[in-house]
């Protein structure tokens with residue numbers, strides 16, 4: 346059993362993926378070829394956002410978004426301590442200061458009730474993370490941001506395809522960033538990402554920043570980066586995208602089955618009723634994680650921890666938080682464990698995982 350089964354997915358789609366890649370080899374436009382625009386149009390239409398700008402990774406997407414809103418050294422950006430490090434890294438890269446706001450234990454999403462007290466005269470933006478595939482409390486976050494003149498950038502690296510009150514992730518705030526890292530819900534075969542917005546001025550700025558701040562060939566009106574997503578990777582996402590709706594349904598079905606088998610016996614990360622998750626991870630919370638991890642490993646069941654150390658506790662980030670106080674993040678970092686998940690996970694394997702977890706956690710088999 347694999348933690349995320351990309352091989353079965355490839356076998357399902359090998360003809361379409363091969364044909365798409367062959368087309369790129371035939372036309373030879375490896376950079377900014379026709380597949381780039383085709384993908385941008387399809388993804389924008391899917392999310393409902395007016396503009397989609399593909400970029401070289403999810404990290405680059407976040408960096409370009411922050412550059413486009415003019416984040417300067419000394420500015421503060423509020424985000425969650427409980428995420429992949431890239432969320433905070435891009436803030437620091439621009440000389441700005443990440444201000445961490447603790448999470449809710451039930452969902453591991455940023456705790457909206459703690460955001461206001463973190464705002465200062467220097468706060469310019471909020472980056473909520475749609476962790477494990479589930480959007481945060483975006484209405485409340487947008488309302489707070491509007492009140493204080495701040496921009497909301499959804500880190501949707503794990504949540505492409507999820508919904509919040511009927512709207513798609515990547516179209517829930519001024520800007521959203523996603524990732525096509527191979528193991529994400531919609532992945533390519535290398536690095537890739539995309540930025541979404543319905544603000545045309547921001548879209549134009551981000552298109553320019555993606556290509557060295559270039560407004561016309563060799564005319565550089567702003568500082569930019571080399572951040573394009575290559576045509577080949579766009580072709581791979583296009584091939585996979587035809588299967589995406591089905592895959593999201595499968596993910597939800599399998600997560601519901603995990604819920605059914607596990608909840609009531611052990612703590613699972615909660616799903617809020619007004620939104621959906623694409624379950625980039627199916628995550629549970631355990632008091633005896635090390636024991637369960639070891640017992641599952643013995644049975645050939647892979648697991649992972651997202652994430653074992655909150656960002657402010659990482660050595661490189663300590664200087665931004667001389668007195669870190671993130672009690673919920675600290676507890677969840679010790680307790681969370683993600684189980685094998687993906688559209689091609691076999692129901693029998695899922696049952697085997699659930700039984701093994703229940704037994705190892707001391708809650709008895711499912712019977």
Ligand SMILES: *Cc1c(COP(=O)(O)O)cnc(C)c1O
Nearest residue numbers: 402403404429431432502524526
């Ligand atoms: C994966 C991920 C990123 C970074 O995406 P890359 O494409 O790997 O650069 C950023 N934020 C979160 C929450 C992620 O999960």
